[in-house]
Amino acid sequence: MIRSAKVIAIQDLTLADSLTRKWSRLLLILTIIVLGGACGRANFDQDPFSGMALWEENEDSVLYVGSGEGRLLAISLPDEQLLWIYPETDQTPLGPVYSPPAITTDLLYLATANDNRDIENKKIDRGVLYAFDHQECAKNPQRCIDSWSFPDSRALGELGHEVGPLIGGPVVEGETVVVGSSDGSMYAVSATDGTLAWEFPTGDKIWSTPTVVGGIVYFGSLDHTVYAVNLADGYPIWSYETGGAITGTPLVLDGRLYIGSFDGNLYILDTDTGSDVGVIPLGGWIWAGPTVDATKKTVYITTMGGNLYALDRRGLDRGQELEQWLPVPVSGPVLAPPSILNDRILFTDDRGVRMVRLDGRTDRREPCTLSSRVRAAVVPYKDLVYLIDDAHDIWVLDTETCKPNIVFGLGRN
Numbered sequence: 001m002i003r004s005a006k007v008i009a010i011q012d013l014t015l016a017d018s019l020t021r022k023w024s025r026l027l028l029i030l031t032i033i034v035l036g037g038a039c040g041r042a043n044f045d046q047d048p049f050s051g052m053a054l055w056e057e058n059e060d061s062v063l064y065v066g067s068g069e070g071r072l073l074a075i076s077l078p079d080e081q082l083l084w085i086y087p088e089t090d091q092t093p094l095g096p097v098y099s100p101p102a103i104t105t106d107l108l109y110l111a112t113a114n115d116n117r118d119i120e121n122k123k124i125d126r127g128v129l130y131a132f133d134h135q136e137c138a139k140n141p142q143r144c145i146d147s148w149s150f151p152d153s154r155a156l157g158e159l160g161h162e163v164g165p166l167i168g169g170p171v172v173e174g175e176t177v178v179v180g181s182s183d184g185s186m187y188a189v190s191a192t193d194g195t196l197a198w199e200f201p202t203g204d205k206i207w208s209t210p211t212v213v214g215g216i217v218y219f220g221s222l223d224h225t226v227y228a229v230n231l232a233d234g235y236p237i238w239s240y241e242t243g244g245a246i247t248g249t250p251l252v253l254d255g256r257l258y259i260g261s262f263d264g265n266l267y268i269l270d271t272d273t274g275s276d277v278g279v280i281p282l283g284g285w286i287w288a289g290p291t292v293d294a295t296k297k298t299v300y301i302t303t304m305g306g307n308l309y310a311l312d313r314r315g316l317d318r319g320q321e322l323e324q325w326l327p328v329p330v331s332g333p334v335l336a337p338p339s340i341l342n343d344r345i346l347f348t349d350d351r352g353v354r355m356v357r358l359d360g361r362t363d364r365r366e367p368c369t370l371s372s373r374v375r376a377a378v379v380p381y382k383d384l385v386y387l388i389d390d391a392h393d394i395w396v397l398d399t400e401t402c403k404p405n406i407v408f409g410l411g412r413n
Contacts, residue, residue, distance in 0.1 A: 049335070049375040050388040051100035051169060055108075055134075063379065064134070066097035066110050067392045072130075073408065074138060077381055080396065080407050084141035086132070092116050095128060099169030099209055100377075102177070107147065107191065108134040111166035111179055126151075127166030127181050131194060150187070150194040158196055163187070168209035168219075168249075173231060178217050180206030186219060186227070188234060198234030202227065209249040209289075216271070218257055220246025226259055226267070228274060238274030242267060248289030249337070251299065253313070258299055260286025266301060266311070282309055288337040288377075291345075293358065300345055302334040308347060308356060336377035339385075344399060346385060348374035352404070353385065353397060368402040370395060 050068040054061065054077075061077040070093030074083040087093060095112030102109045108131070115126045129150040137144035151163045164183030171178050172191055180186045182205040188197040203223030210219035215231045222245040228237040244262030251258040256277065257269040262285045268278035284303030291300045299311045332350030339346050344355045350373040372389035378397075379386045385397040386407070394407040 049098045050390075050392065051097055051376055052379045052386060052388060052394075053100040053103055054379050054381060054386075055103045057105070061381065062134075062138075063381070063386055064101050064103060064108060065388060065394055066099075066101050067093075067388065068097055068390065069392055070094035070097055070112055070116060071392075072101070072108075072110055072132065073394070074134065075394070075407065078384075082408055084137050084144050086137065086144045086146075094130065096165075098167045102170045102172045103134070104172050104191070106133065106135075108132045109170040109172060109177055109191075111168070111170050113165035113167060113182075125162075125165065127163050127183075129166060129170055129177065129179055129187075129189065129194070131177075131191075148194040150189050150196070152194065155189075155194075155196045159199065164205070167205075167207040168247075171210050171212050173212040173215075176231060178210050178212065178231070180208055180210060180219055180221075182207070184221070184223075186210065186217065186229065186234075188217075188231070200227070200229050200234045200236070204245075207247045211250045211252050213252045213271070218250045218252060218271070220248065220250065220259060220261075222246070224261070224263075226250065226257070226269065226274070228271070240267070240269055240274045240276065244285070247287050251290040251292060253292060253296060256313075258290045258301075260288075260290065260301055260303075262286065264303075266290070266309075280311070282307065287333070287335045291338045291340065293340055298358075300338045300340075302336075302338055302347055304333040304335065306332075306334055306349070308334070308338060308345070310345075332373065335375050339378050339380055341380035341385060341399060342383070346378050346380070346399070348376070348378060348387065350374075353378060353387065355399060368397050368399075368404060370404055 051066045053064050063075045063077055065073040073085045076083055095114040095116045097112055110130045112128050115128050130146040131148050133147050164181040166179055166181055168180045175191050176188050177191045178188045184202050184204055186200040202221040205222045208220040210217050217229050217231050220226050224242050224244055226240045242261040242263055246261050248260050255271050257271050260266050264283050266280040266282055269276050284305035284307050287304050288302055297313055301309050334347055334349055336348050343358050346353055346355050351367045352370040353368040370389050372391040374387055374389050376388055388394050393409050395404045396407050397404045
């Protein structure tokens, strides 16, 4: 078992010598939120990350965007035409969005942190999972409305309590949707009508988007624990306690689960037993989940301190030491998981999009800069990259020219 590892950063994206006041303040806020545990409520409706997902069926490609303020947009690709938006810009948004929607042929699922639909025009500190018939919305945009939402009055009666803000995104597997909540529970509902199937409580808030593989739901909690529960009935299979809060999405590959923790370690767990087969110290808080390349040989993971690591899975199994790439300064924390496009890995920071080649060479230029910081992960499409910034503006980026163009100025309306 790999315990102390001589495994070091393949890509060390260290911050400049002096941190900006803005970044220092964010670190302090996140310290209070995450390490403060249940001592106070996490006010997560100040700077929503937004979330995007690409849906491709036959020859049709649609980019679905959950904006930070709580609007759902459908944009056709490659012509970048707005197909529909809900609610319209002159209507009250649904509530803050922090994660990408989940999409099936029939429905699209979007999680929000608050409920803005109160009849007295007061937002409720209740997370809501919405389901939309996206094909019907495309046919008749003027009549687009959610098909159902969770929790409804029946679900609230069954639960006996409110559902906390939804920070992590939903995941659909078969006839079930699972989503974690800031009230500390993982919920499973019917993908068809939103009926509650089961609730699995943990010891603290769940901001982790789950992963479902082989009928097992894997996720982390701010109670420092990784959980594996049965998708069919929510029955616990195993749990593993780390030394810090867990907010990222677990990566499951070939019987191994990879997840980072706020204790600065990357954990490699056996998916059958939950026992650890590797604990790799990375030296910085880990917010986002790992990403794997197309060959499934290399795992990439970012830290909040501005580090990007590339770990050879075969090297991890053998415990061998890996080489280190040259450092590149970044601006602010890296909160979104990296994305891969062709021969580059891309990640976002306060100034825009950074790019590193998969062979370890760094693009020796400034980041592809936007007018506002980016917290959400980018969405690759052919040779382009789509992203949304904190001002809720949607951009397309040519990775060769590093030139961003506005697709939809939601924050400018």
